[in-house]
Amino acid sequence: xxxxxxxxxxxxxxxxxxxxxxxxxxxxxxxxxxxxxxxxxxxxxxxxxxxxxxxxxxxxxxxxxxxxxxxxxxxxxxxxxxxxxxxxxxxxxxxxxxxxxxxxxxxxxxxxxxxxxxxxxxxxxxxxxxxxxxxxxxxxxxxxxxxxxxxxxxxxxxxxxxxxxxxxxxxxxxxxxxxxxxxxxxxxxxxxxxxxxxxxxxxxxxxxxxxxxxxxxxxxxxxxxxxxxxxxxxxxxxxxxxxxxxxxxxxxxxxxxxxxxxxxxxxxxxxxxxxxxxxxxxxxxxxxxxxxxxxxxxxxxxxxxxxxxxxxxxxxxxxxxxxxxxxxxxxxxxxxxxxxxxxxxxxxxxxxxxxxxxxxxxxxxxxxxxxxxxxxxxxxxxxxxxxxxxxxxxxxxxxxxxxxxxxxxxxxxxxxxxxxxxxxxxxxxxxxxxxxxxxxxxxxxxxxxxxxxxxxxxxxxxxxxxxxxxxxxxxxxxxxxxx
Amino acid sequence: xxxxxxxxxxxxxxxxxxxxxxxxxxxxxxxxxxxxxxxxxxxxxxxxxxxxxxxxxxxxxxxxxxxxxxxxxxxxxxxxxxxxxxxxxxxxxxxxxxxxxxxxxxxxxxxxxxxxxxxxxxxxxxxxxxxxxxxxxxxxxxxxxxxxxxxxxxxxxxxxxxxxxxxxxxx
Numbered sequence: 001x002x003x004x005x006x007x008x009x010x011x012x013x014x015x016x017x018x019x020x021x022x023x024x025x026x027x028x029x030x031x032x033x034x035x036x037x038x039x040x041x042x043x044x045x046x047x048x049x050x051x052x053x054x055x056x057x058x059x060x061x062x063x064x065x066x067x068x069x070x071x072x073x074x075x076x077x078x079x080x081x082x083x084x085x086x087x088x089x090x091x092x093x094x095x096x097x098x099x100x101x102x103x104x105x106x107x108x109x110x111x112x113x114x115x116x117x118x119x120x121x122x123x124x125x126x127x128x129x130x131x132x133x134x135x136x137x138x139x140x141x142x143x144x145x146x147x148x149x150x151x152x153x154x155x156x157x158x159x160x161x162x163x164x165x166x167x168x169x170x171x172x173x174x175x176x177x178x179x180x181x182x183x184x185x186x187x188x189x190x191x192x193x194x195x196x197x198x199x200x201x202x203x204x205x206x207x208x209x210x211x212x213x214x215x216x217x218x219x220x221x222x223x224x225x226x227x228x229x230x231x232x233x234x235x236x237x238x239x240x241x242x243x244x245x246x247x248x249x250x251x252x253x254x255x256x257x258x259x260x261x262x263x264x265x266x267x268x269x270x271x272x273x274x275x276x277x278x279x280x281x282x283x284x285x286x287x288x289x290x291x292x293x294x295x296x297x298x299x300x301x302x303x304x305x306x307x308x309x310x311x312x313x314x315x316x317x318x319x320x321x322x323x324x325x326x327x328x329x330x331x332x333x334x335x336x337x338x339x340x341x342x343x344x345x346x347x348x349x350x351x352x353x354x355x356x357x358x359x360x361x362x363x364x365x366x367x368x369x370x371x372x373x374x375x376x377x378x379x380x381x382x383x384x385x386x387x388x389x390x391x392x393x394x395x396x397x398x399x400x401x402x403x404x405x406x407x408x409x410x411x412x413x414x415x416x417x418x419x420x421x422x423x424x425x426x427x428x429x430x431x432x433x434x435x436x437x438x439x440x441x442x443x444x445x446x447x448x449x450x451x452x453x454x455x456x457x458x459x460x461x462x463x464x465x466x467x468x469x470x471x472x473x474x475x476x477x478x479x480x481x482x483x
Numbered sequence: 484x485x486x487x488x489x490x491x492x493x494x495x496x497x498x499x500x501x502x503x504x505x506x507x508x509x510x511x512x513x514x515x516x517x518x519x520x521x522x523x524x525x526x527x528x529x530x531x532x533x534x535x536x537x538x539x540x541x542x543x544x545x546x547x548x549x550x551x552x553x554x555x556x557x558x559x560x561x562x563x564x565x566x567x568x569x570x571x572x573x574x575x576x577x578x579x580x581x582x583x584x585x586x587x588x589x590x591x592x593x594x595x596x597x598x599x600x601x602x603x604x605x606x607x608x609x610x611x612x613x614x615x616x617x618x619x620x621x622x623x624x625x626x627x628x629x630x631x632x633x634x635x636x637x638x639x640x641x642x643x644x645x646x647x648x649x650x651x652x653x654x
Contacts, residue, residue, distance in 0.1 A: 014628075021635065028642065068627065068628050069624065069625050069627075071625075071626075071628045071629065072628055107646060109642055109645075109646045110646075112642070113639070113642065113643075113646075116635065116638075116639050116642075119635070120632075120635075123628075123632055129629075131626065131629045132628055132629050132632065134629075135629045135632040135633050135636060136632060138636050139632055139635055139636050139639060142636055142639050142640060142643065143639050143643075145643070146639070146642070146643035146646060146647060149647055150646060150647070152647055184595075185595075185597050185599070186599055187599025187600060187601075187602065188599070197599060201597055201598075201599060203597065206594050206597065207587075207591045207594055208591060208594050208595060211587070
């Protein structure tokens with residue numbers, strides 16, 4: 001079947017995106033007539049499940065390749081990331097239900113914007129043309145800026161949104177400049193055609209193309225929050241509503257990793273030596289700064305922000321390796337990170353109750369005495385984020401380190417392991433506070449069936465993938481085949 | 484020779500105007516310099532045989548967006564802005580980075596001489612078919628997907644403006 005044509009057949013392959021966008025539009029209209037925002041959230045979850053099902057069906061028919069005149073790739077690589085995005089939407093909506101009412105910002109638009117942001121991420125993961133990549137990134141970014149500032153009565157939320165917006169706009173300029181330099185030299189924005197132009201026009205050593213590539217990497221560095229492009233992250237993560245902090249520590253990060261992986265492998269593949277020489281120092285300082293600054297934090301959201309920066313540094317090893325195995329271990333890492341991070345944020349959200357923020361580390365003192373179950377689950381997530389077996393976090397790190405060693409980056413892996421050991425200090429400090437300190441004040445948990453379900457699912461997946469890693473690893477390997 | 488002179492004039496003037504825009508104390512003056520800047524950019528489009536883009540640049544940017552800028556400036560009381568220092572303390576650092584960037588470009592200037600295969604829309608092809616027609620054709624076939632996503636970006640911007648500025652917070 002000819003895929004590279006603009007017809008109904010090729011449009012069918014963006015059906016999941018179309019469904020998600022339609023549901024997002026419907027949610028805005030429903031907001032006008034439905035008073036109970038839980039109903040709107042439910043429609044959103046249902047729509048996401050439909051999109052995921054259609055996506056699965058399309059996968060099952062076994063089509064891969066680019067479509068819509070070479071703009072959009074429907075392949076295993078993109079579909080794996082889309083799976084992460086669907087899980088991210090559903091779990092984010094679950095943890096938002098009660099929390100957004102507490103924050104007095106439970107709007108229909110909130111759920112709609114989550115879907116819009118995710119459709120942007122899906123376009124990014126599927127983009128095989130730099131133009132689609134850019135507009136997808138803008139769709140994702142613009143929706144996320146609004147979500148960060150949606151609790152607009154809080155000054156810190158406004159500040160977070162503004163900072164994120166300015167630095168995001170700045171990074172878009174980098175991306176566009178990089179794209180225009182690349183386009184000027186190669187005469188195309190299609191990733192595969194860029195790769196062939198690199199060979200045909202003898203551009204591999206061209207410093208201008210190198211500059212263009214650096215600018216593209218810097219722009220994605222902003223979105224992934226690599227040091228030195230991470231300045232926005234702690235403030236934005238702290239000021240945003242906690243459910244959105246969880247959403248944006250996974251979605252935009254995974255989308256930017258997906259796009260970065262595709263651009264570097266597909267378009268700049270022959271320049272592996274050059275781009276890995278940029279990414280290696282970035283990855284080292286990201287792991288160093290993320291893990292070391294996290295030690296000094298007293299606010300758990302800020303601590304998790306630095307932890308998220310550090311995890312980006314580890315995941316980058318998969319791309320640096322420059323092999324398909326490395327790429328699949330990066331995908332594996334993002335999926336596991338999604339589960340353990342949403343789980344940790346869900347516990348943070350539970351501590352929030354009327355008139356009590358519950359974001360300081362000291363709020364966790366003696367939690368094990370008053371709420372043993374919640375503490376035990378938090379323990380699992382913290383162990384997993386540290387990378388202690390038998391949790392999934394260990395598996396994620398193990399595979400990414402293994403692939404990096406296979407590709408010959410042993411010193412880099414040694415550095416990563418050292419920083420990983422340092423990270424145990426601030427993750428396990430939360431555990432120490434919960435189990436070894438006397439409770440200071442009485443903490444009431446804001447539970448709801450949805451948040452209970454989220455924590456149960458994320459904790460179960462974190463443990464199951466820790467014990468049976470092949471489930472996910474095989475899926476990632478299968479997805480990458482033919483990339 | 485003439486095209487080079489033409490381009491040189493616009494390139495130098497655009498750079499100068501950009502500097503004027505960011506250094507004026509009075510924001511209204513900045514916006515007015517920006518108007519002149521946009522008109523010069525439109526001229527560059529004409530230079531590239533893209534008359535339609537030039538017209539759009541004038542109508543949308545110089546016409547609509549600048550008027551919005553002026554509205555916002557007049558709605559906000561920016562008297563304080565005029566007294567306060569215009570730049571942050573770090574501006575020499577930014578200047579240094581910019582200068583290094585320019586130097587880098589000057590050094591590698593000859594590397595720009597790469598000639599990728601020309602696309603199907605040569606100047607002759609565009610002139611034969613008409614500027615607007617070609618843009619329309621490309622936009623609604625080859626670039627349909629990014630075009631539609633761009634419309635979503637605009638929609639999200641509208642939703643965002645409404646949510647952040649107008650939405651009533653009620654129980």
